[in-house]
Amino acid sequence: MLTNNKNVINWVDEMVALCKPDNVVWIDGSEEQLNALREQAVASGELEALNQEKLPGCYLHRTLQNDVARVEDRTFICSRDEKDAGPTNHWCDPKEMYAKLTPMYDGVMKGRTMYVIPYSMGPIGSPLAKVGVELTDSIYVVLNMDIMTRMGKAAFENLGETSNDFVRGLHSKADIDPEKRYIVHFPEDNTIWSINSAYGGNVLLGKKCFALRIASYQGKNEGWMAEHMLILGIENPQGEVTYISAAFPSACGKTNLAMLIPPEVYSKQGYKVWCVGDDIAWLKPGKDGRLYAINPENGFFGVAPGTNAKSNFNALESTKKNTIFTNVAHNLDDNTVWWEGLDKNPPENAIDWLGKPWNGKESTEKGAHPNSRFTAPAINCPCISPEFNNPEGVPISAMIFGGRRAKTAPLVYQSFDWNHGVFVGSTMASETTAAAAGAVGVVRRDPMAMLPFCGYHMGDYFAHWLEMGEKLGDKAPKIFNVNWFRTDDEGHFIWPGFGDNMRVLMWIVDRCKGNAEAVETAIGYEPKAEDINIEGLDITVDTVKELLTVDKELWKEEAKGIHEFYGKFGDRLPEELSRQLAALEERLAK
Ligand code: OXD
Ligand code: MN
Numbered sequence: 065m066l067t068n069n070k071n072v073i074n075w076v077d078e079m080v081a082l083c084k085p086d087n088v089v090w091i092d093g094s095e096e097q098l099n100a101l102r103e104q105a106v107a108s109g110e111l112e113a114l115n116q117e118k119l120p121g122c123y124l125h126r127t128l129q130n131d132v133a134r135v136e137d138r139t140f141i142c143s144r145d146e147k148d149a150g151p152t153n154h155w156c157d158p159k160e161m162y163a164k165l166t167p168m169y170d171g172v173m174k175g176r177t178m179y180v181i182p183y184s185m186g187p188i189g190s191p192l193a194k195v196g197v198e199l200t201d202s203i204y205v206v207l208n209m210d211i212m213t214r215m216g217k218a219a220f221e222n223l224g225e226t227s228n229d230f231v232r233g234l235h236s237k238a239d240i241d242p243e244k245r246y247i248v249h250f251p252e253d254n255t256i257w258s259i260n261s262a263y264g265g266n267v268l269l270g271k272k273c274f275a276l277r278i279a280s281y282q283g284k285n286e287g288w289m290a291e292h293m294l295i296l297g298i299e300n301p302q303g304e305v306t307y308i309s310a311a312f313p314s315a316c317g318k319t320n321l322a323m324l325i326p327p328e329v330y331s332k333q334g335y336k337v338w339c340v341g342d343d344i345a346w347l348k349p350g351k352d353g354r355l356y357a358i359n360p361e362n363g364f365f366g367v368a369p370g371t372n373a374k375s376n377f378n379a380l381e382s383t384k385k386n387t388i389f390t391n392v393a394h395n396l397d398d399n400t401v402w403w404e405g406l407d408k409n410p411p412e413n414a415i416d417w418l419g420k421p422w423n424g425k426e427s428t429e430k431g432a433h434p435n436s437r438f439t440a441p442a443i444n445c446p447c448i449s450p451e452f453n454n455p456e457g458v459p460i461s462a463m464i465f466g467g468r469r470a471k472t473a474p475l476v477y478q479s480f481d482w483n484h485g486v487f488v489g490s491t492m493a494s495e496t497t498a499a500a501a502g503a504v505g506v507v508r509r510d511p512m513a514m515l516p517f518c519g520y521h522m523g524d525y526f527a528h529w530l531e532m533g534e535k536l537g538d539k540a541p542k543i544f545n546v547n548w549f550r551t552d553d554e555g556h557f558i559w560p561g562f563g564d565n566m567r568v569l570m571w572i573v574d575r576c577k578g579n580a581e582a583v584e585t586a587i588g589y590e591p592k593a594e595d596i597n598i599e600g601l602d603i604t605v606d607t608v609k610e611l612l613t614v615d616k617e618l619w620k621e622e623a624k625g626i627h628e629f630y631g632k633f634g635d636r637l638p639e640e641l642s643r644q645l646a647a648l649e650e651r652l653a654k
Contacts, residue, residue, distance in 0.1 A: 066090050066182060067220040071228045072197060076180055079199050079234055082166065085173035090180045091206055093216015098207065105203045111388070115399040121386035124394055124401060125204055126419055127263050130242045132391060133435045134265035134272065136516050139247040141277065143520065150521030151632045158250050165246060165257055172236045172259075176201040182220050183213035185275050185346075185360035190455035192288070192346050192358045194279070195223045198233035198269045205235060205267050208388055211363040211439045213270045230254065231278055233269035237262045249273060251281040251519050264365055264390065264437055275344045275360045277519035284520060284528045287535070288348035292513040294322035295341040295357050297449050297458060298566075298573055301334035305451075306573045309345045309357055309541075310464035311513040313494045317548070317561075318342055319366050323378035323447055325563045329599045330570070337566065338449035339378070339442075340458055342366070347460065353539040355532075356457035361442070368392050368436045370405040375562060382444040389438050391417040393424065393431030403432035461576040465512065466546040467494035470505070472618045473547035475559060475596070475611040476568045477588035478575055482533035484588070485543025487644035490526050491626045492545075509629045523636030530640055544572050545588070550611055558611055560601060567597050585614050586651040616652050623649050 065073065080088055091097065102123070105111040111123040141153040142161045149155035156164075179200050186193025196219075198209060209215050223230055235258045238244065245260040256273045258266055265272050279290035293309040300306075312318050322342040326335050341359025350356040364382060368389065371379050383389075393402045395411035402411050402424065410424025410431060417433040424431050442448055451458050465488055467473070479485035489512045496506045509515070511522060518525050533540050546568055548561045571591045574580035582589035593608040626645055630637050 066092055066217045067223070068225050069220065069223055069227065071226075072220075072223070072230065075232055076197070076199065080178060082169050083173040083178060083199075083201075083236065084171045085176055085178035085201065087177040088180060089177055091182070091216060093210070093218065098210060101203050101206055105207070110204055111207075112394070114389075114401065118398065118400055119384060119387070122383075123207075123388050124392070125388060125390045126417060127391060128240050129418060131240055131261050131263045132433050133263065134516070135245055135247060135261070138245050139516070140249065141519055142248055142250045144252060148521055150518075150523060150636070152515055152518065152522045158253070161248055161250075165248065165259065168238065168244060168259055169234065169236060169257075172238050173201050179203070179206045181206060181209050181215060182217065183209055183215040183270055184219040184222055185213060185270055185279070186358045187453045187455045188214050188218050188222055190358060190457070192348050192356070192457055193222060193360070193455070194229070194231070194282070195219055196231040196233055196270055196274050198235060200235040200267070202235070202237050202262055202267065204262065204388075208264065208268050208439050209270060211386070211388065211441050212268055212365060213362050231256065231269075231274045233274065234258070235267050235269060236260075247273065249277050249519055251278055254278065264439070268365065271344070271361065271365065272517055275346070276514070276517035279346065279360070279519075280514070280517070280525065281519040283346070284524065288346065289528070289532060291345045291347060292343070292517055293341075293345040293463070294318045294343065295345050295359055295458065295460075296322050296324075297338040297340060297451070298569060299336040299338065305338065306461050306576060307340070307357070307458040308462045308464060308569065308572065309347070309460050310466065311489070311492070312466045313468075313492070313508075313510040313513045315367070316466065316468055316494065319364065319379055320376045320562060321565060323376055323445060324566055325377060326566050327563050327600060329597060330566060337447060338451070339445055339447050340449045340452055348457070349536060350456065350459065353536065354459045355536055355539070355541055357460050358457040359442075359452070363439060363441045364445070366438050366440065368403040368406075368438050369432055369434055371403070371438075372406050375405070378445050378447050379440075381446050382440040382442075383438045385444060387438050387440040387444070389436070391433040391436035393417060393422060403436055404430055460541045462544055462572050463541045464544045464546055464572070465489045465492050466548070467492050467510065468549040469493070469547050470495055470549065470551045470555075471615065472622055473545060473550075474590060474614055475548075475550065475608070476544060476546045476571065477585070477590045478572075478582060479543040479545070479588050482536070482540045482543065483530060483640055484644055486526060486529045486533065487641055487648075488543060488545050488588070489529070490641060491629070493625075507625055509625075521636055523633035523638065526641055527636075527638045530638055542572075542576055558603075558607060560603070564601065570597060571595055586616065586654070587614055587619060587648065590614075619652050620649075623652065
């Protein structure tokens, strides 16, 4: 045992009595212990050791074919009152859910070892950090949690001997039966139960389950925010850094933006971009009244396909050592890995993500699963921020929302004020692309990119955002919306994207510093087209003008869609947001 905390010990005893493992191993986080677990996982086939010269400390893992992604239809928020889970979550009465799952956990670890993983979300000792304990029967989970969190004995130091403020996570692979798969949150009990999956987002309980679903609920009660946001810093040639956080729905390029490489027009002047986080931000007012953010995670759980030296050099570099790859293709020629979009040279002698022989030159099947992943330590990232481990976090000047919109949203606009910014975030949406099943071009609302991750009623979540704005007053970050995905009449993207997105971020930074002008439109403040720096790009000011157009007819349609969406929240929709919608309609009618 690594702690004298009675609350921890009693709960672990209780779960051991339920799951009945043959052994219980407390994870202290030492290299010695981790190496022994790596060896054991390799011996059992759970992991394959990759080429240790080319990819030192790297391993490959394959999940079952039925277990390759988060399962939103089997994810539950079990608040005591159904109304507190809200219309956007699946709900079940906690008593009923415990009664249903307890027999499934009863004896589930017979013949297995239970690992007790203490971990900290956030730097150890940070006033913004929180402790979790995950019990699991998977070595893969232990080794991934080692990368994604600050794991081991030191995590208990934050908790002390008497505190009960830790999140209780219980995970068992059980039989990896998709029919009996449950990812369940009991926010009022600080508890997460996950069973019958062995895929990252369902089993690395510190990430989406704790750092977003449980933490969003804690944040509402404790006066802070847990958001699905990247955090980056832009350093100017004078060495001043402006920090920005940004929320986009899954698969809109958060990791790419978080690690962007400045285009030459900025790098030659000495500008730098620093990554603090690529997925989650915890934000709390600091002593000076500004909003400070930490990245609660310690690594990146990134999507592999599409990651290459051009799309995201820094992410690719991050995966060159001490990384676990899941469901990518295995290149047998040199015992390395490959995925679609890595390069134009797929291996001929390989094993695909299903474990079958695969010839990348001839096969029409994919070598890597589209949601195959790398779990890479943040310290590997060449542009990781020097403030990454700062326990106080970094002060946020701007918050950005965005989505994938072909026509409606302009390249960038600024909200009139905080409350209008909350309105903008709450109406965030993406249009479906051909990449996903179902109709193309359908608008999916994903408020603040939190739709699958908000652990309580989303109407109350909007109210919490409004309250935070009141608390922060004139120290509140400015709120912006961006859209990198405007298309021309042939459906081609107009804006170059990737590193060139920095050109838009620079207008945002200038607005925060009071150094840029803006034009007032019906939807918010826009840049003057000349104020977006296009030096070195083969687009003209007219193209930028086109990217900034606001089509009032489309926006009137948009307002109708928002009415419909807001209707879901009933009387828990803050009045202020209805007022904001009415004000938008008035401006559009002018
Ligand atoms: C993720 C997601 O895996 O948002 O980060 O789906
Ligand atoms: Mn995410």
